[in-house]
Amino acid sequence: MSVLLNLLSGVALLIWGTNLVQVGILRVYGANLRKILAVSVTNRFTAFLAGVGVTGLVQSSNATAVIVSSFVARGLIALTPALAIMLGANVGTAVMVQVFALDLSWLSPFLIFIGVILHLSRxxxxxxxxxxxxxxxGLITLALELISVASRPVVEAAGVKVLFASLTGDIMLDMLxxxxxxxxxxxxxxxxxxxxxxxxxxxxSIPVALGLVLGANLGSGVSALMSTAGSNQPGKRVALGNLLSRVIGCAVALPVVHLAAGWLSQLDWPAHHVVVGFHLLFNIVLAVLLIGFxxxxAHLCERLLPGNSSNDAQVSQRHLDPAALSTPALALSNAAREVLRIGDRVEQMLVNLxxxxxxxxxxxxxxxRRMDDEIDTLYTDIKLYLTRLSHEELDDKDSRRWTEIxxxxxxxxxxxDIIDRMLQDIKDKKIAHHLKFAxxxxAELTEMHGRLIANLRLGLSVFLTEDQRSAQRLMEEKMSFRELERRLELNHLARIASQTPDxxxxxxxxxxxxGDMKRLNSLFCTMAYPALDESAGNAAAAPEPSAPANITSS
Structure with a gap:
């Protein structure tokens, strides 16, 4: 019984150590990691590399799945590059298995000693x-050592040997x-x-161990799907696509497990390295095969999970975790995610307009118009959440982000509120009197409306990524929108002068x-100011080049 408890405690310590790493990385680099994932979707290969890097840091493909799913759920990332990120996340997890398969027992005491001192003192x-x-x-390496020690009497027990001996010959059963x-x-x-x-x-045997490894990959995909169960339909598709890729990989690998075992055995590696090497090889080959598909x-996932936002009817906030208030960077990240939900509702109001x-x-x-009530509710929740943050714990960067949010x-x-008033005017002045525009x-209102939605999307992207080039483009759009307003007003007055009845x-x-669209555009373009102000501040802080010394000849 004590042996089993030691083994279970080692697994629990491993999970706890992984959680500590994940939380610590997200609190230090959380916003930057999300920014990396958000801006890495220019092509599938950069998305794949971002998935490898971020997962290597947070030590969990499930954590990456949750982050990516939240982006897809808000429409900030398309499903196709999101699935490429998840392929990279799976490879990143396999790489970390390779690292922890090494003998790192000497490193564990040092990491724990230094880490505890830093954590408690600062x-x-x-x-x-x-x-x-x-x-x-340090706890992860210690847990792996404890699991190794505790598992020796378990694997040497006669009953356990008989139990695992029953697994030979049926790779499908081993995988399950x-x-x-x-x-x-x-x-x-x-x-x-x-x-x-x-x-x-x-x-x-090696083939049975490889079958169990395939099952570990499949179980990881199911676990990621369970982690995103609370997301909307687009968000769930990320985890579903990840699971489908694992299923495809397992289906392809099942017939060749014995061949792979024989080939790896010829490398004269220890059995332990053969198993973890197969895990890495499986995920790399799977990524190579599926990166182009x-x-x-993504299309298959959309057919299996149709619909846009199954949870959109829920008005209550989703991301404002009170437990994160003790960590300002994480709390601000949560508030930013909730603000983007307001942006989604504003965009939907404009589409309906x-x-x-x-x-x-x-x-x-x-x-x-009821969507404006939802916006008011979320606005109140975010405002109250941010006021609970202690400004004394905010550094300069977090203070600026607090102000931006x-x-x-x-x-x-x-x-x-402006869109709500516009809708009321349309109902009272147009629909009630059965009028129509020329x-x-x-056509001119449609053109202006299209530019307005494009600027809202660009503004939300600037808020998320703080990209200064996009911020500059947004400011240029503001000037262009003013010129468009003047042109449309003159065109309308010309139609009145020509006695056009409508x-x-x-x-x-x-x-x-x-006029209301112009005011809305001005509100959307204010999202560019923080990024431009930061750019100006960085330029002002840069040292001026020293002037060349005067050289005089005698």
Whole structure:
């Protein structure tokens, strides 16, 4: 019984160490990691590399899956590059298994000693969080050593040998058992290393150990899907696509497990290294095979999980975790995620606005105006959440981010109020009197509306990535939008002068809509100021080049 408890405590310590590393990394680099994932989607290969790097830091492909799913759920990342990120995340996890398969027992006491000192002496600071990471890494190496020691009497027991002896010959059964172990341990790393221990002790043959490793990969995909169960349909598709890729990989690998075992055995490696090497090889080959087919996998996921946002009807906040308030960087990241939900609702209100202008759908007016109530609710939640943050614990960077988030929240809430008033005017002045815009006027409003939505999306992207080039482009769009407003007003006045009946009847509403869109665009363009201010500050702080010394000849 004590042996079993030692083994279970080792697994628990491994999970706890992984959690410490994950939390510490996210609190120190959380915003930057999310920025890396958000801006790495220019092509599948950069997305893949970002997945490898981020997962190597946070020590968990499940954590990467949760982050990527949240981006896809808000429409910030398309599903295809998100699946490429997850392929990289799986390779990143396999690489870390290779690292921890080495004999790092000498490193564990040093990491724990230094990490605890840093964490306790600088608690709550960036240095303190680094100490948390070092402590977690030390606990992981210590846990792996404890598991290795505790598993020796287990694997040498006659009953255990008989139990595992029954696994020989049926790779499918081995795979299912490996998946079950992974779900129970919530760590594919622990299961893969344990399989290596079993193979080294001769308890199971190499083919059986490789079957268990395939099951660990499958179980990890199921675990990631369970972690994103609370997301909306687009968010769930990321984990579903990741699981489908694992299923495809296992289906392809099953017939060749015995061949792979024979080939790896010829390398004259220890059994332990053969098992973890197969785990890495499986994920690399899977990534190579599927990196070009992520689009097809994404299409399949969309067919299996149709719909856009199954949870959009839920008005309550999702990301404002009170437990994160003690860590300002993490709390600010949570608040930023919630602000983006407000941005999504503002965009949906604008999309509905154009449809109402074209169809006079009074029912849609009521539905859209209720979205402003949702925005008000989220605005209040974010405002109260941010006021609970202790400003004494905020450094200069966090203070600036706090200001950016609260400013954007206020501006988006104001934008919702403006759109709500626009809808009421359309209902009272157009729908109630069965009026319509002139064809040219409707085309101009549609053009302005399209530019407005594009600037909102660009502004939210600038808020998320703080990309200075995009911020500069947003400011250029602000000037261009002003010129568009003047041109459309002059065109409308020209139609009135030419006695166009529809333009005369809707003149007041038409000019009001143009003015309101300009005000909305100004609110959206304010998202560029923080990035531009930071750029100006960096330029001012840069040392000026020294002037060349005067050289005089005698």
């Amino acid at each position: 608690k709550g600071s960036r240095v303190g969080h680094v100490g948390r990471v070092l402590t977690g890494l 058992i490996g998946a079950l172990f992974t779900l129970l341990c919530y760590s594919s790393l622990a299961v893969v290393l344990f399989c290596g221990t079993l193979a080294s002790a001769g308890v199971v 992520t689009g097809q996998v 154009l449809q109402i202008l074209k169809t006079d759908d009074a029912r849609l007016v009521g539905i859209t 609260i400013t954007l929240t206020i501006n988006l809430e104001h934008a919702g 064809d040219a006027g409707m 333009s005369i009847e809707t003149s007041s509403l038409h000019l009001d809509l143009i």
